[in-house]
Amino acid sequence: MAAARGSRDATSVEVGDKEIRVSHPERVYFPETGATKLDLVEYYLAVGDGIVRALRERPCMLHRFPDGTAGEKVHQKRVPRGAPDWLHTVRVHFPRYNRDADELCVTELAEVIWAVQMSTVEFHPWNSRRADVEKPDEWRIDLDPMPDCGWDRVRRVAGVAHEILDELGAVGWPKTSGGRGMHIYVRIPPDHGFSDVRRAALAFAREVERRAPDDATTTWWRRERDPAALFVDYNQNARDHTMAAAYSVRGVPDARVSAPIRWDEIDDAKPADFTLASMPARFAQLGDLHAGIDDAPFDLAPLLEWAERDDREGVAPPPED
Incomplete structure (x- = not known):
């Protein structure tokens, strides 16, 4: 109070x-x-x-x-x-x-x-905590729309990401970015450094791209991406990269908020629905939709195996951050 x-x-x-x-x-x-x-x-x-x-x-x-x-x-x-x-x-x-x-x-x-x-x-x-800032405990999936990418495409790619997370047995916690995109957070044990978490995130992003080739891309260079595509930005897991926190207001004219949402809300939700003015009542009604995030850690081992598979198959790695 x-x-x-x-x-x-x-x-x-x-x-x-x-x-x-x-x-x-x-x-x-x-x-x-x-x-x-x-x-x-x-x-x-x-x-x-x-x-x-x-x-x-x-x-x-x-x-x-x-x-x-x-x-x-x-x-x-x-x-x-x-x-x-x-x-x-x-x-x-x-x-x-x-x-x-x-x-x-x-x-x-x-x-x-x-x-x-x-x-x-x-x-x-950061996606790590002060007990050991070099060991992330959060894997971040950033669905970052290019300039001509619409919200319907963001929704479709989020659905693909959710499908893959379910297959992996990972619990994803979605939120709007407070801009035009969406973030999904997954708790992980703080057992790996930033390089491994980024490799795992890239392997996941490539799987999203394989399943949604008309919507998603992992192409590194912005100038080479389709302006209507959605970039699955694995590089947000690199060391000292940061993203707006859940519930953070954004510095945009309509005071949008990076808002936790339920998976079953994605089909109807719009980024502009969640603002400094509207969120307090939503929070009072629903509470913190990310309240259980610390109770659902996911072991990155399957994704690191996917990364090794990609290496063996000669999939070209992106530049280091």
Whole structure:
């Protein structure tokens, strides 16, 4: 529970045993809808269990919009100096820059609200946790539509992915991307490094492509893809790649949300159905549709066998990330 009090210039929000000062609560963050910074705070409070579950213990990049979504977007890895001492972080290394960063590592809802106070709209967590950031515990299937790809095609490919997951005995947890695509998450034991998880994801993507050759592609170079195709983006499993979390608002004019959905909703659901305005009531009615995700881990061994089969058959590997 949270209570807010204050003035036009600042509001104090109580989140658990923390009190967070929210400056400029009436600043409009989404000009198309008129939603304000305080509306964003209240949204994340309303879906608190869901957003914390999606972010818990994960290094998290923050997409900040200091002047609202009509202004500049800032990709922030490092927690700034002066952050409260109760904030949890984890240090991660970025080899390509030979630099380290202490990233936010959410353990409670107050940390989410602190980030919103810092003008964060989107939360982009790693697919590993701070106990061992080099061992992912989440395999991510990103159904990424090319510019001329319609939502019906996304739905069809999602159905193929669901069929293959069922055959593997894997439980997939779908959500809208908050854009034009769809994500499916699968929990895995943290037994493999990023390279193996990416190889497994590629093997799965190739199987989707085999079964839906008119709809799906794994072609690496964007310029070589059919502009109406759907790219099964296995590379989102590469190290330090991130995607918007479940329940994350996106920095788009209509304040869409990356929304967990049931498999039986996909035929009727539309990405624009899930917004900052509509999701709190949905969450109150349905709860967190990803609540059981930690209870259904899947061993990647069958997919790594598929990857070895592809290697033996001479299927050309994509470039390394």
